[in-house]
Amino acid sequence: MNQIEIKTLIADKPLVENLIKLQPSCWFNPNTTTLAIGLPYVGLDQTDIKKASERLKRFAPYLSLAFPETAITKGFIESQLVEITNMKKALEARYNVDIAGKLYLKKDSHLPISGSIKARGGIYEVLTHAEKLAIENGLLSEQDDYSKLYSDKFKQFFSQYSIAVGSTGNLGLSIGIMSAKLGFKVSVHMSADAREWKKQKLRDHGVNVVEYEQDYGVAVQQGRKAAESDPKCFFIDDENSTTLFLGYSVAGERLKQQFNEQGIKVDKDHPLFVYLPCGVGGGPGGVAFGLKMAFGDNVHCIFAEPTHSPCMLLGVYTGLHDKISVQDIGIDNITAADGLAVGRASGFVGRAMERLLDGYYTLSDQEMYDLLVLLDKTEHIQLEPSALAGMQGPVVVTNNSEYLERMQFTPQQLQNATHLVWATGGGMVPKEEMQKYLNSGKI
Numbered sequence: 043m044n045q046i047e048i049k050t051l052i053a054d055k056p057l058v059e060n061l062i063k064l065q066p067s068c069w070f071n072p073n074t075t076t077l078a079i080g081l082p083y084v085g086l087d088q089t090d091i092k093k094a095s096e097r098l099k100r101f102a103p104y105l106s107l108a109f110p111e112t113a114i115t116k117g118f119i120e121s122q123l124v125e126i127t128n129m130k131k132a133l134e135a136r137y138n139v140d141i142a143g144k145l146y147l148k149k150d151s152h153l154p155i156s157g158s159i160k161a162r163g164g165i166y167e168v169l170t171h172a173e174k175l176a177i178e179n180g181l182l183s184e185q186d187d188y189s190k191l192y193s194d195k196f197k198q199f200f201s202q203y204s205i206a207v208g209s210t211g212n213l214g215l216s217i218g219i220m221s222a223k224l225g226f227k228v229s230v231h232m233s234a235d236a237r238e239w240k241k242q243k244l245r246d247h248g249v250n251v252v253e254y255e256q257d258y259g260v261a262v263q264q265g266r267k268a269a270e271s272d273p274k275c276f277f278i279d280d281e282n283s284t285t286l287f288l289g290y291s292v293a294g295e296r297l298k299q300q301f302n303e304q305g306i307k308v309d310k311d312h313p314l315f316v317y318l319p320c321g322v323g324g325g326p327g328g329v330a331f332g333l334k335m336a337f338g339d340n341v342h343c344i345f346a347e348p349t350h351s352p353c354m355l356l357g358v359y360t361g362l363h364d365k366i367s368v369q370d371i372g373i374d375n376i377t378a379a380d381g382l383a384v385g386r387a388s389g390f391v392g393r394a395m396e397r398l399l400d401g402y403y404t405l406s407d408q409e410m411y412d413l414l415v416l417l418d419k420t421e422h423i424q425l426e427p428s429a430l431a432g433m434q435g436p437v438v439v440t441n442n443s444e445y446l447e448r449m450q451f452t453p454q455q456l457q458n459a460t461h462l463v464w465a466t467g468g469g470m471v472p473k474e475e476m477q478k479y480l481n482s483g484k485i
Contacts, residue, residue, distance in 0.1 A: 043370045051371070055360050061404070062371050064349040068403035068438050069359050070445040071396065077338050080397035086284060086291075088335055094166065094288040095295065101169050103189040108223050111154045119161050121149040123300045126463075128420035129433075136416065137437045143315075143459030145436060146306075148297065150466055151425045156216035157470030158381070159290070159325045164216030164278070166289025168205065171276050172224050175203060197225030204228060206269040207278040208262030210321065211240040212381050212467050217278055218249035231265035233258040235376075235383040239472050257375050258322070258384045259367070280324050281364075282390045290328025294336035297462075308337050312458040313451065317435030319428050319466050320345040320354045320402075321384040327391035329464065334398050342400040342449075344439065346431035348377040348407060355402035357387040364389030378407040378482070379428035381467055401445065403438045405431060408484065415483030424476050425468035436461040 043051070052059045060067040074080075081087065102117030112119060123146055130145040153161040176182035176191070181199060190196070204227035207217045214230035221228035229250040232241055234257060241251045252268075254261050262281060269277035280286065301308060308314045314337055318326035323345075330343040345354055350373060357363040367386040368375050375385040413430040417423050439445070439461075446456070471479070 048371055051360065057359060058356070058371060061349075061352050061356060061368075062373065064373070064406075066349055066403070066405050066409070067352070067355070068401060068442065069355060070401035070442060070448070071358065071399060072448070073397060074400050075397045077334050077398065081334075083397060084331060084394045086288065086331070090288055091291050091295065091332060091335055095292050097170060097173065098166065098292060100173075100184060100188050103187055104191045107189055107192040109155050115154075119153055119155060119165060120296055121151075121153045123148055123297070123304065124423075126417075126421050126423075129417055130436075132416050132420045133433070133437060137441075139437055139440045141436045141440050141461065142453070142456040143461055146460060146462045147421075147423065148462055148464045149423075149469075150293075150464060151429050152465075152469035156212070156219050158212040158216065158467035159329070159464070160212040160216040160467075162293060163286040163289035163325060163328055164207075164213050165220045166292075167278050167283060167285045168217055168220040168224065168226075170285050171205070172200060172226075175200070191224070200225035201227065202274060204272065204275040205278065206231065206265045206275055208258065208265035208280065209233070209236065210258050210261075210380050210383050211236040213280055214244060214251075215240055215470075218244040219247050222247045222249055229265070229268065231261040231268070233261040233383070235380040237380055237475070239475055243470070259386055280322055281388045283324065284390070286324050287328040287331065287391070290325050291332030291335070293329045294332025294334070297333065298336040306460055307458075308340050308460065310340060311455055312340070312460065313455055314341045314460045314462065315436065315439055316341060316343050316462045316464060317432030318343060318345055318464045319379070319382055319431035320347050321351075321382040321428075322386075323354050323388040323391035323395075325466065326464070327388065327395050330395060330399060343398070344401045344403065344435050345399060346435060347402065347404050348379045348382050348410070348428075348431065349404045350377040350407070351375050351379070351383050351385065352402075352404045353384050353387040354392060355404060357389075357392045358396045358399075358402065363387060363392040379410055379431060381426070381428040382431060400449075401438075401442075403434070405434050409434065411479065411482040412485050414479055415485045418480060419485070423465075424471070424480075425465050426471050427479060429465045429467045432463040432465075435463060
C-alpha cells in the first residue's frame, strides 16, 4: 500500500494508526452476534466436531502405544486446567485493577507429544490423512483396533507417502513428530522466526527441515509449491484447513467436561471469558468454535496478538481479512512470540469466526516477557513468550467499560465470571532457552 492508500484506510478505520505506531490496542467487535446467527458462516457444526472426536477415540489405542506419555490418559491428548490465584493477584497489582471472578490457565503448553496447542490440530490432521490412505488401500476399517497401526507393516506402507507443511515452529513440531512416527516422509518449511531448538528436535525425529530467511507466508507458499509437484505428497494448509480447525475444536467439549469435574459453572449468570493467542488463526479459531459449540452465547472469546504481528485484528477490523497484511501498512512482523509471527491472517478463520469473537487486543514483546517472569514467580509455570499473550486479557476486559456495558454484564455476573487464559506453548522449551526468556523480563 502507498502512503495515500494508508491515509485513506486510517481515515475510514482510525485504529489502524495505533497499529502502525505499534501501540498496544484493543478492539471489541460491535458486530459480534449470537451463535444461532453466526454459526452458518462457519460452514461446520456439531456433527463435524463429533466426527473429529470419534476419530481421535479410534486412534487412542495407537497413540498410547506410539507415545507412552499418553498411556496415562489412554491415548487421549489433553491438558490440565489449573486455577492461578497468585497470578491473578500479581496482575491486579501490576495493572492496578480489580479483576472480578476467577482466573484459570489451560495448559495446552504441556500437551503430550509436541508441547503446544498444535498437538491438537496438527496431530489430528496427520491422523485423518493416515486413516484415509489406510482405508482406501484396504488395510484398515473404522471397526478395527487401531493399535495395529503401530507396526512395521504400516510404517512401510506410509513411507511411500510424504507430508509437507509451512510453520513458524509449533505446528511443524506436531506434524513432523506425528508424521515421522507413522512412517511418512515429512518436510517442514520453517520461517525465519522458527527457533533453532525446534528445528533440531524435528531433525532428531528424522524430519526434513527446509529453512527460509523470509516470514511465515513465504514458508507456507514454498511448502505448498513443493507438494504440488509430487502426487504422493499431502500439504497441510495452516491458512485454510478445516481439518486442522476441527482438530482444535474438540477442545470445547473436553473443557466442558473438565469444568463439570471441577464444579465450574458456565451459564448466563456465570460468563466465561477465554483469551487465545493468535497467529494465522487456525488454532484459536478452531478452539473458539469448539467453545462456542460447547457453551453457546455464555462464552466470550478474545484473541491476543503481538504489536508487531496484529494480522487478525487488522484483517477483521478493516474487513479486508487476508487481502491485507501487516507489512502492507509498514509493520515488520518481527516478534519474540515466534508462534504468532504471522503477517497475513487466515481468510477462512477471519470470515468464519468474525461474528463469534468478542474482541482482539495487542501487546508488546516486553509485556509478554514480563508476564512470563511473573507467572514463573507466582505459579512456577513456565511458558514460551507467545503463550503469555492471553495473560493480559482479563485486564483488557476489566478496563473496557464500553464493551462490558454493550454486553450488559451486571456486576454480579462479572463477580461470578471465569477467566481462562489458553497457554499455547512452552512445555518442550529447553532449560537454557527458557532461562534466556526469563532473563528478558524486566520484573
